Amino acid sequence: MKVAIVHNNEQKSRRVTQQLLALLEQKQIEVSETDPELIISVGGDGTLLSAFHRFNHRLNDVKFLGVHTGHLGFYTDWRDYELEELVSSFLIEQEKSISYPLLDVTIKFCDDVPDRHFLALNESTIKRSNRTMAADVYIKDELFERFRGDGLSVSTPTGSTAYNKSVGGAVIHPSINAFQLAEIASLNNRVFRTLGSPMVIADSEWVSIDLREGSDYLITVDQLNIYQENVDSIHYRIADERIHFASYKHMHFWHRVKDAFISED
Ligand code: NAP
Numbered sequence: 274m275k276v277a278i279v280h281n282n283e284q285k286s287r288r289v290t291q292q293l294l295a296l297l298e299q300k301q302i303e304v305s306e307t308d309p310e311l312i313i314s315v316g317g318d319g320t321l322l323s324a325f326h327r328f329n330h331r332l333n334d335v336k337f338l339g340v341h342t343g344h345l346g347f348y349t350d351w352r353d354y355e356l357e358e359l360v361s362s363f364l365i366e367q368e369k370s371i372s373y374p375l376l377d378v379t380i381k382f383c384d385d386v387p388d389r390h391f392l393a394l395n396e397s398t399i400k401r402s403n404r405t406m407a408a409d410v411y412i413k414d415e416l417f418e419r420f421r422g423d424g425l426s427v428s429t430p431t432g433s434t435a436y437n438k439s440v441g442g443a444v445i446h447p448s449i450n451a452f453q454l455a456e457i458a459s460l461n462n463r464v465f466r467t468l469g470s471p472m473v474i475a476d477s478e479w480v481s482i483d484l485r486e487g488s489d490y491l492i493t494v495d496q497l498n499i500y501q502e503n504v505d506s507i508h509y510r511i512a513d514e515r516i517h518f519a520s521y522k523h524m525h526f527w528h529r530v531k532d533a534f535i536s537e538d
Pocket of ligand 1: 396
């Protein structure tokens with residue numbers, strides 16, 4: 274098995290990475306940045322997001338695993354003092370894995386510029402940099418509503434506890450193969466009317482957002498900020514690809530949610 278390590282710049286993460294590298298050497302496990310089969314992220318959920326974007330061209334060949342050096346995360350199961358156990362587990366149980374849905378994002382342009390395509394692990398948002406955003410929201414090519422407000426967020430189930438939650442979206446169990454559309458400060462009055470609540474969209478459906486005016490939009494895909502001129506529309510659906518996690522350790526999802534947002538016991 275070949276392993277790559279992605280870590281953040283915190284002192285503790287760098288120390289844990291050194292310990293992990295020493296353990297891998299001891300067990301004669303090869304470290305490879307080019308064709309790893311297992312990617313270990315050391316840090317927080319943000320670090321796992323970076324690892325995902327670095328290796329998202331090899332999703333069918335790799336599994337991810339997260340060691341947290343701060344608080345328990347949604348993508349990070351292992352503690353920094355459990356490294357020996359972690360290495361032994363993945364040597365013994367190489368086949369064990371669990372996979373979660375990803376969001377497929379396609380940006381289309383008004384002119385002849387080719388489409389741009391992304392995969393999001395958490396979410397993608399669209400906002401306008403200096404004015405209210407106006408957009409037509411289509412579900413399965415049928416006009417659903419005309420949105421006016423700060424923006425829209427489209428998230429995966431595992432991303433539902435991130436930005437989506439901050440804008441009032443529901444927390445969704447990651448075993449559900451669906452995505453969520455949530456409004457960011459919509460204008461609702463006699464002229465502009467939207468549903469006003471988050472929507473969970475089935476994996477057989479797709480959402481298109483047609484931008485109605487201007488060109489100064491900011492589109493995000495996880496931590497990536499994409500400033501693009503002349504965007505015509507953005508298309509969202511559940512991706513064919515999934516992210517695979519090496520599942521040597523099982524944590525009850527709702528326990529994780531309680532730990533993160535309510536209490537630590
Ligand atoms: P960041 O601003 O450094 O971190 C944002 C926070 O979101 C961190 O505490 C991170 O946890 C946490 N987080 C990331 N994914 C999560 C998930 N699936 N469930 C629960 N919490 C999660 O940004 P970043 O590290 O570059 O990560 C980008 C992500 O930050 C975006 O995908 C977005 O979801 C989130 N974000 C949230 C808000 C908000 O809630 N208002 C604003 C901007 C961005 P760790 O500390 O474990 O890394």
